[in-house]
Amino acid sequence: MNPTSFWFIESNVNDVIRQTVYLTCISLNTFSESTEDRLKIRRHRHIDKRENTYQSLTQGKTMAGKHNLKGHATFPIRYLMAIMGSIGLAIIYGFKVNVSVAIVAMVNHTAVKLSTSRQSGNASNVITDIVADQCHRHDISSNATKITTEDGPFVWDEPLQGLILSSYFWGYMVSLLPGGRMAELLSAKWVMNGSVLLNVLASVLSPVAAQTHYSLFIVMRFLQGIGGGVTFPAMHVMIAKWAPPNERSVLASIVYAGTALGTVISILLTGILAANFEWVWIFYIEGALCLIWCTVWWIMIADSPEEQTKLISEEERNYIMQSLGQNRNEHKRLSVPWSAVLRSKPFMAILIAHFCSNFGWYMLLIELPTFMNQILKFDMSSNAGLSSMPFLCMWIFTMVLTSVVPMICLIGVSYVGCNRTLAVTLMTIGVTCIGGMYSGFLSNHIDIAPNFAGTLVAITNCIATIPGFVVPIFVGKLTHGNQTIEAWRIIFFTTVVLYIIEIIVYTVFGNGEEQSWNKSKLIDEEISDQTLPLKEDFKK
Numbered sequence: 261m262n263p264t265s266f267w268f269i270e271s272n273v274n275d276v277i278r279q280t281v282y283l284t285c286i287s288l289n290t291f292s293e294s295t296e297d298r299l300k301i302r303r304h305r306h307i308d309k310r311e312n313t314y315q316s317l318t319q320g321k322t323m324a325g326k327h328n329l330k331g332h333a334t335f336p337i338r339y340l341m342a343i344m345g346s347i348g349l350a351i352i353y354g355f356k357v358n359v360s361v362a363i364v365a366m367v368n369h370t371a372v373k374l375s376t377s378r379q380s381g382n383a384s385n386v387i388t389d390i391v392a393d394q395c396h397r398h399d400i401s402s403n404a405t406k407i408t409t410e411d412g413p414f415v416w417d418e419p420l421q422g423l424i425l426s427s428y429f430w431g432y433m434v435s436l437l438p439g440g441r442m443a444e445l446l447s448a449k450w451v452m453n454g455s456v457l458l459n460v461l462a463s464v465l466s467p468v469a470a471q472t473h474y475s476l477f478i479v480m481r482f483l484q485g486i487g488g489g490v491t492f493p494a495m496h497v498m499i500a501k502w503a504p505p506n507e508r509s510v511l512a513s514i515v516y517a518g519t520a521l522g523t524v525i526s527i528l529l530t531g532i533l534a535a536n537f538e539w540v541w542i543f544y545i546e547g548a549l550c551l552i553w554c555t556v557w558w559i560m561i562a563d564s565p566e567e568q569t570k571l572i573s574e575e576e577r578n579y580i581m582q583s584l585g586q587n588r589n590e591h592k593r594l595s596v597p598w599s600a601v602l603r604s605k606p607f608m609a610i611l612i613a614h615f616c617s618n619f620g621w622y623m624l625l626i627e628l629p630t631f632m633n634q635i636l637k638f639d640m641s642s643n644a645g646l647s648s649m650p651f652l653c654m655w656i657f658t659m660v661l662t663s664v665v666p667m668i669c670l671i672g673v674s675y676v677g678c679n680r681t682l683a684v685t686l687m688t689i690g691v692t693c694i695g696g697m698y699s700g701f702l703s704n705h706i707d708i709a710p711n712f713a714g715t716l717v718a719i720t721n722c723i724a725t726i727p728g729f730v731v732p733i734f735v736g737k738l739t740h741g742n743q744t745i746e747a748w749r750i751i752f753f754t755t756v757v758l759y760i761i762e763i764i765v766y767t768v769f770g771n772g773e774e775q776s777w778n779k780s781k782l783i784d785e786e787i788s789d790q791t792l793p794l795k796e797d798f799k800k
Contacts, residue, residue: 340561341561346516350518354526361526366539375417418735421736422732422734423478429485429622436725439493443494456550467539512706524648533545610701615723626735704772705717709774
């Protein structure tokens with residue numbers, strides 16, 4: 261029996277229950293005649309609505325022969341939105357991580373070490389270490405024919421580098437809550453577009469700012485952080501408006517896979533540009549390329565299926581809106597139930613998980629190129645390629661986990677015959693993998709409260725951004741004049757402890773059910789609308 265049949269049977273059962281309650285009330289004479297008439301009208305409206313919805317669903321089913329998906333065009337526009345959103349997040353994450361690689365080429369590490377050694381009185385030891393480091397770098401490069409220096413023009417010590425890297429996250433945190441509410445109340449599409457444009461502008465101005473004074477470079481990073489901070493709330497709002505509940509995990513996985521893909525591309529591109537051109541071209545070229553995405557997003561994507569006029573079929577529009585329980589021209593502006601949100605255990609579990617996970621994520625995202633250069637002694641080209649490898653594997657793993665593994669499991673189920681144990685095992689593995697990676701706590705905001713998804717992710721991302729400026733300062737303090745594996749071991753074990761906390765808290769308190777406070781305002785309005793006429797009739 262297909263899902264539509266189950267839905268239709270359930271609706272008929274609900275009608276029987278309503279009919280029974282109605283007849284019982286009449287037999288007990290508990291309602292007035294006007295109340296009886298009102299209930300009849302309401303009951304018939306419900307039946308008409310159910311029949312219309314059923315006809316739409318069955319019509320979508322009959323259209324399957326003309327379309328690849330039920331009620332949709334050859335390529336559903338909601339998946340185009342997800343792909344474009346994924347590219348947009350890739351761009352934002354590219355800007356977030358490119359300075360972590362570029363700063364290796366921008367800083368004069370030899371001068372920094374000599375400056376630090378003069379302050380500590382160990383200049384001769386440091387010079388010996390520098391020569392040894394260069395020899396080490398030469399030894400691990402089998403194709404190297406001569407020792408080359410890779411120092412840049414800026415004498416920025418480790419604490420100042422940490423301040424520069426963390427400045428992005430100050431702006432990121434400042435814009436999260438305003439960006440979330442703007443995306444919910446105004447336009448998530450234009451919030452997303454504006455954020456990328458701001459990043460492009462700041463990127464193009466960054467070389468001049470850095471050459472003028474490091475404080476201006478910090479301002480540019482702060483502005484890029486402001487642009488980056490609104491992207492996650494904006495994309496959460498877009499997913500909440502575009503994704504049918506049964507496709508939410510898939511679309512979220514597509515969208516947020518862009519973060520890993522953007523990291524890979526940015527690290528590789530930044531390394532190539534830094535190794536073959538001057539460091540300034542990192543900011544010019546990456547900024548110019550992103551203007552293409554802004555143009556395509558502006559032309560092709562709308563805020564919601566209702567507003568989408570291009571590339572969408574009427575069947576797909578109706579399917580999305582009906583699956584989300586929306587009507588045409590229905591716009592809801594709800595006040596956030598702050599007290600209920602902050603007392604919600606599932607929400608607090610998301611917040612803690614987001615914070616702990618981001619500490620490890622930002623530690624790798626920001627500090628991995630420095631670790632590869634300062635401890636493992638890789639040159640610029642090798643550093644970029646090897647630093648991007650973990651994030652490339654992450655992106656491949658996300659795609660394989662959510663698509664390839666379920667596909668293989670379904671093929672396997674079709675060939676296991678009557679082996680029930682193996683069939684159930686394969687289906688369990690397939691369904692489990694569909695919900696992997698970014699369909700975990702990162703999209704859980706949409707599950708527990710789709711009406712406030714932008715605000716909720718803004719809150720958790722705001723707290724989870726704290727590691728973004730804590731990690732660079734923390735690493736800078738520990739490694740200042742002490743670039744040793746022992747210092748990095750402390751950093752790594754601190755991250756491990758936070759990962760353990762994340763696993764325990766989210767496993768115990770995490771929940772995927774929609775919370776009552778998500779629709780509390782609507783329920784209150786519905787009750788007042790229904791009970792007020794009854795009171796008037798009673799007075800008559």
